[in-house]
Amino acid sequence: xxxxxxxxxxxxxxxxxLRVIKTCQEMGIKxxxxxxxxxxxxxxxxxxxxxxxxxxxxxxDTYLNQEKIIELALKSNACAIHPGYGFLSENALFCKKVKAxxxxxxxxxxxxxxxxxxxxxxxxxxxxxxxxxxxxxxGEIQEADYLLKEAKKIGFPVLIKASAGGGGKGMRVVHQxxxxxxxxxxxxxxxxxxxxxxxxxxxxxxxQPRHIEVQVLSDSHGHHLHLFERECSIQRRHQKxxxxxxxxxxxxxxxxxxTDSAINITKNINYLGAxxxxxxxxxxxxxxxxxxxTRLQVxxxxxxxxxxxxxxxxxILVAQGEALSLSQEQIKQTGHAIExxxxxxxxxxxxxxxTDRILYIGQTAKEQSRLDCGYxxxxxxxxxxxxxxxxxSCWGDDRNQxxxxxxxxxxHLPFLGLITNRDYLKRILKTNxxxxxxxxxxxVNDYKDQLAPQExxxxxxxxxxxxxMFADFTPELNFNKQGQNKTAWDRxxxxxxx
Amino acid sequence: xxxxxxINQNEITFDIIDKSSKLIRFSYNDxxxxxxxxxLNGAEMTLKNGTDVFSTLFAKGKKTFALIDGKxxxxxxxxKSSARKAQTEGPGRMISPLxxxxxxxxxxxxxxxxLGQTLVVVEAMKMEHAIxxxxxxxxxxxxxxxxxxxxxxxxxxxxxxxxx
Numbered sequence: 001x002x003x004x005x006x007x008x009x010x011x012x013x014x015x016x017x018l019r020v021i022k023t024c025q026e027m028g029i030k031x032x033x034x035x036x037x038x039x040x041x042x043x044x045x046x047x048x049x050x051x052x053x054x055x056x057x058x059x060x061d062t063y064l065n066q067e068k069i070i071e072l073a074l075k076s077n078a079c080a081i082h083p084g085y086g087f088l089s090e091n092a093l094f095c096k097k098v099k100a101x102x103x104x105x106x107x108x109x110x111x112x113x114x115x116x117x118x119x120x121x122x123x124x125x126x127x128x129x130x131x132x133x134x135x136x137x138x139g140e141i142q143e144a145d146y147l148l149k150e151a152k153k154i155g156f157p158v159l160i161k162a163s164a165g166g167g168g169k170g171m172r173v174v175h176q177x178x179x180x181x182x183x184x185x186x187x188x189x190x191x192x193x194x195x196x197x198x199x200x201x202x203x204x205x206x207x208q209p210r211h212i213e214v215q216v217l218s219d220s221h222g223h224h225l226h227l228f229e230r231e232c233s234i235q236r237r238h239q240k241x242x243x244x245x246x247x248x249x250x251x252x253x254x255x256x257x258x259t260d261s262a263i264n265i266t267k268n269i270n271y272l273g274a275x276x277x278x279x280x281x282x283x284x285x286x287x288x289x290x291x292x293x294t295r296l297q298v299x300x301x302x303x304x305x306x307x308x309x310x311x312x313x314x315x316i317l318v319a320q321g322e323a324l325s326l327s328q329e330q331i332k333q334t335g336h337a338i339e340x341x342x343x344x345x346x347x348x349x350x351x352x353x354x355t356d357r358i359l360y361i362g363q364t365a366k367e368q369s370r371l372d373c374g375y376x377x378x379x380x381x382x383x384x385x386x387x388x389x390x391x392x393s394c395w396g397d398d399r400n401q402x403x404x405x406x407x408x409x410x411x412h413l414p415f416l417g418l419i420t421n422r423d424y425l426k427r428i429l430k431t432n433x434x435x436x437x438x439x440x441x442x443x444v445n446d447y448k449d450q451l452a453p454q455e456x457x458x459x460x461x462x463x464x465x466x467x468x469m470f471a472d473f474t475p476e477l478n479f480n481k482q483g484q485n486k487t488a489w490d491r492x493x494x495x496x497x498x
Numbered sequence: 499x500x501x502x503x504x505i506n507q508n509e510i511t512f513d514i515i516d517k518s519s520k521l522i523r524f525s526y527n528d529x530x531x532x533x534x535x536x537x538l539n540g541a542e543m544t545l546k547n548g549t550d551v552f553s554t555l556f557a558k559g560k561k562t563f564a565l566i567d568g569k570x571x572x573x574x575x576x577x578k579s580s581a582r583k584a585q586t587e588g589p590g591r592m593i594s595p596l597x598x599x600x601x602x603x604x605x606x607x608x609x610x611x612x613l614g615q616t617l618v619v620v621e622a623m624k625m626e627h628a629i630x631x632x633x634x635x636x637x638x639x640x641x642x643x644x645x646x647x648x649x650x651x652x653x654x655x656x657x658x659x660x661x662x
Binding site: 417422472 | 503505506510512514517519522524526527529531533535538541543545547552554555556557558559560562563564565566567568569570571572573645646647
């Protein structure tokens with residue numbers, strides 16, 4: 001039973017809202033966008049066919065305001081809500097309310113969200129269906145000698161983790177048996193102080209973990225497909241910075257094992273729509289289930305670039321009740337794609353967030369390069385939302401070419417006006433280890449010394465002086481309240497090229 | 499004319515030999531440089547130094563930002579107001595009452611001027627404003643060249659008053 005979606009309310013903001021609109025426009029579907037007062041001059045605000053201003057307020061009053069969002073969807077006669085990523089995209093209760101209101105939720109069922117939203121329940125399910133999970137002990141018996149027995153069963157090194165924990169508190173890495181008891185006692189003390197709960201889990205500690213995830217896509221007719229993997233090992237504080245596909249770590253056999261595993265999961269939980277199964281990959285080529293994200297992922301562009309499939313379009317078709325028109329055999333990967341996330345922060349100053357007015361973003365040099373950006377020139381960047389300014393994705397025939405394309409494009413996207421991680425991204429891409437594909441989630445920390453900034457040389461300083469002097473003859477950039485460039489460009493000079 | 503510039507939080511000093519909207523000559527770290535402006539189109543600036551051509555991107559806000567050789571560069575002049583605080587108020591200091599563009603500099607260094615003589619013509623809001631000497635004396639320093647943009651409150655010319 002299919003239902004044609006004629007209008008979608010996008011319950012999100014910035015680049016992902018613009019991304020969804022792009023596909024909707026191609027499909028002839030009308031859109032409704034939401035924004036807050038402070039975001040009135042951001043590109044997504046009025047990009048929809050209709051738009052609503054939430055006004056001022058905290059996230060709870062705006063992008064997390066379930067009742068308000070559903071009310072606006074009904075008011076605008078939207079048939080469906082696309083939740084984007086983050087915000088309410090994995091909120092089972094919201095999904096339920098949307099459906100109860102007679103609207104289509106573009107995503108999976110609330111059961112899938114609930115199951116995968118619980119670390120404990122999802123791991124249990126994985127064990128039931130035979131998907132490997134990180135070997136560990138999550139039991140109730142907490143006596144020290146019992147925990148040590150479990151640790152020995154798992155095999156050192158192990159990670160002692162507070163069950164109630166997060167943020168690294170109540171966590172200890174134990175490399176050998178002799179250190180176990182002391183580390184356990186110390187971790188328990190810390191956990192008791194931080195969370196009031198001393199229950200500990202023991203897990204295998206993976207020394208150089210790689211984050212490799214599989215893109216999945218399922219319809220309501222029993223078809224469960226995968227669109228290959230992405231490697232997202234370059235992270236800082238669990239925040240992804242660089243993602244790519246294919247993963248340089250996988251052989252064809254390993255790829256088959258992992259994608260088969262991902263499909264095993266979607267089949268068994270009767271998944272619907274687009275999702276991502278995240279695995280940890282260790283130095284011995286073993287992979288373990290980490291978690292599943294029951295939504296579209298930030299880094300989906302690299303997958304789209306190598307398989308040539310519009311994931312948002314597939315999400316909408318599936319939500320309409322249609323059967324996927326692709327078969328697994330038809331899905332092929334060509335070339336290599338890399339995405340880098342440009343953040344408004346200063347990596348050379350403890351990653352302090354930077355807030356200021358964007359004066360000049362720049363433009364990609366090649367048409368096939370993709371920039372997903374939620375801002376335009378003249379916009380103010382604040383700390384109200386995520387510091388991600390944009391995603392730059394480039395394709396190449398092979399990995400080296402893709403790296404060079406990204407490096408080239410980064411020099412065309414200076415994001416002048418505020419401090420960003422643009423140069424830091426270049427430094428990562430230029431390290432030998434990155435070029436050799438030797439990645440792990442410890443990368444940016446392990447190679448900190450190679451990622452230090454380089455000073456300008458004398459020639460560059462001279463050019464800087466000259467640039468400043470010539471800039472003295474130009475007007476200061478002036479953006480009005482609507483974010484339009486109102487600079488007096490009557491001083492634009494064009495000389496004949498000598 | 500000696501000038502200070504803060505480049506990526508580091509203050510450097512250099513000497514301007516010649517400055518116009520098309521040609522800049524200066525000395526930095528005991529080396530003389532000459533840059534010619536080849537092209538200026540929005541954010542793109544192309545400079546020529548001998549046979550070397552440099553393409554940079556720049557944007558001027560409260561500070562000036564540039565992309566030079568693929569590197570992020572933040573530029574600003576040391577705060578002018580803090581420099582002014584060291585000097586005494588009163589005659590001899592010709593302050594611009596408004597932001598605009600220096601259209602014409604009518605005097606030269608060491609020239610004798612009379613009270614009320616037009617020193618600089620500033621163009622602002624499509625009108626010309628003559629900045630006149632508030633005392634008789636000798637031109638000691640001219641801070642801006644023709645074509646330069648200025649903000650309100652900056653000192654344009656310093657006169658060493660005859661009565662001092």
